[in-house]
Amino acid sequence: MGRHTRARIDLAALRHNYALAGRLAGDAQAMAVVKADGYGHGLERVASALEGMAKRYAVATLEEAERLREAGIQQPVVLLQGFHDDADVATCHALGLEPVIHSDHQIDALADSGSTVTVWLKVNTGMNRLGFAPGDVDDRVRRLRGLDGVTLRGMVTHYACADDRNDGMTAHQNALFTDLAARYPELAFSAANSAGHFRPEAPRFHWTRPGIMLYGATPMIEESAAELGLRAVMTLESRLTAVRTLAPGEAVGYGASWRAERPTPMGIVAIGYGDGYPRHAPTGTPVWVAGARVCTLGRVSMDMLAVDLSGAPQARPGDRVELWGAQVSVDEVAQRAGTIGYELLTGVTARVPRVYEDPVVSG
Numbered sequence: 001m002g003r004h005t006r007a008r009i010d011l012a013a014l015r016h017n018y019a020l021a022g023r024l025a026g027d028a029q030a031m032a033v034v035k036a037d038g039y040g041h042g043l044e045r046v047a048s049a050l051e052g053m054a055k056r057y058a059v060a061t062l063e064e065a066e067r068l069r070e071a072g073i074q075q076p077v078v079l080l081q082g083f084h085d086d087a088d089v090a091t092c093h094a095l096g097l098e099p100v101i102h103s104d105h106q107i108d109a110l111a112d113s114g115s116t117v118t119v120w121l122k123v124n125t126g127m128n129r130l131g132f133a134p135g136d137v138d139d140r141v142r143r144l145r146g147l148d149g150v151t152l153r154g155m156v157t158h159y160a161c162a163d164d165r166n167d168g169m170t171a172h173q174n175a176l177f178t179d180l181a182a183r184y185p186e187l188a189f190s191a192a193n194s195a196g197h198f199r200p201e202a203p204r205f206h207w208t209r210p211g212i213m214l215y216g217a218t219p220m221i222e223e224s225a226a227e228l229g230l231r232a233v234m235t236l237e238s239r240l241t242a243v244r245t246l247a248p249g250e251a252v253g254y255g256a257s258w259r260a261e262r263p264t265p266m267g268i269v270a271i272g273y274g275d276g277y278p279r280h281a282p283t284g285t286p287v288w289v290a291g292a293r294v295c296t297l298g299r300v301s302m303d304m305l306a307v308d309l310s311g312a313p314q315a316r317p318g319d320r321v322e323l324w325g326a327q328v329s330v331d332e333v334a335q336r337a338g339t340i341g342y343e344l345l346t347g348v349t350a351r352v353p354r355v356y357e358d359p360v361v362s363g
């Protein structure tokens with residue numbers, strides 16, 4: 001039907017990746033980070049697929065948390081940036097959300113609202129985006145504990161460089177956070193993002209927060225997802241809509257940026273940057289066509305792109321094309337395009353239908 005451009009979502013792979021996160025978390029529990037529409041995979045479907053496994057979810061925005069509740073997710077939901085608007089404290093109370101408190105104005109809003117809310121305190125151990133300095137924590141804990149209705153569940157910090165096994169920053173952040181954990185043994189502590197799971201020396205504390213690894217892209221700068229034991233969840237696929245042979249000297253696409261030096265069989269694929277395929281992917285970006293690994297040619301257009309079929313001379317219009325998935329990792333495409341898998345996965349646009357595959361449900 002249609003142009004056959006779609007994102008197939010393998011929910012069994014998602015569960016496989018979550019189970020790996022759980023094992024790597026050791027005695028800690030892994031809260032599933034499903035923000036940004038489940039990293040582009042579909043918030044409700046991802047969260048539902050992890051029900052029974054994930055005991056806690058984490059999102060960035062109140063709207064995402066509301067969607068989880070509307071989808072019937074009953075587990076605690078952590079709001080990683082807390083609330084932006086004072087009026088949202090009441091929604092946190094009504095929906096049982098757990099905002100992360102990173103600033104004094106949020107503590108003031110909690111005091112003014114008088115609502116019953118469970119919160120986490122954000123500690124800035126070196127990322128320097130959000131949170132209280134370790135030296136300010138005792139005072140803010142005292143303030144929060146002095147508020148009727150407010151329960152302080154624990155503390156959260158976020159790694160800046162855990163994707164690099166040779167960084168010196170993670171050890172520094174862990175030393176600061178470990179000190180706090182020792183002083184507040186009654187509270188829950190959470191530090192590890194996906195990369196933290198692959199740093200055996202990093203303490204796991206009580207809760208880890210895996211995001212990108214759940215979706216099967218690598219969180220590490222030097223290891224592929226496959227090397228880490230992760231399985232691609234999204235397969236972005238389309239079809240060949242046309243095949244032609246370019247004569248020597250002929251160019252393809254806007255700007256005529258690539259020109260054939262010899263007779264070159266070429267295919268046009270029905271996907272482009274309007275679907276979230278990166279326009280910055282240069283000539284040579286890998287693509288899987290009709291069972292062979294080939295590469296892109298010239299500039300990516302809004303609705304189509306060109307591929308070199310020299311390595312797949314048998315390819316015909318209608319043949320399946322994988323832009324990323326199990327054969328070509330999203331990380332490889334991202335690296336070619338000068339970005340990261342996170343951006344590509346979250347950037348697949350709304351016009352690309354998500355098609356879910358779940359062997360547990362379909363039998």
Ligand SMILES: Cc1ncc(COP(=O)(O)O)c(C=O)c1O
Binds near residue numbers: 158
């Ligand atoms: C506070 C916080 N925790 C956890 C995560 C998950 O990170 P990752 O996707 O690298 O696992 C994020 C994502 O950016 C985050 O902002």
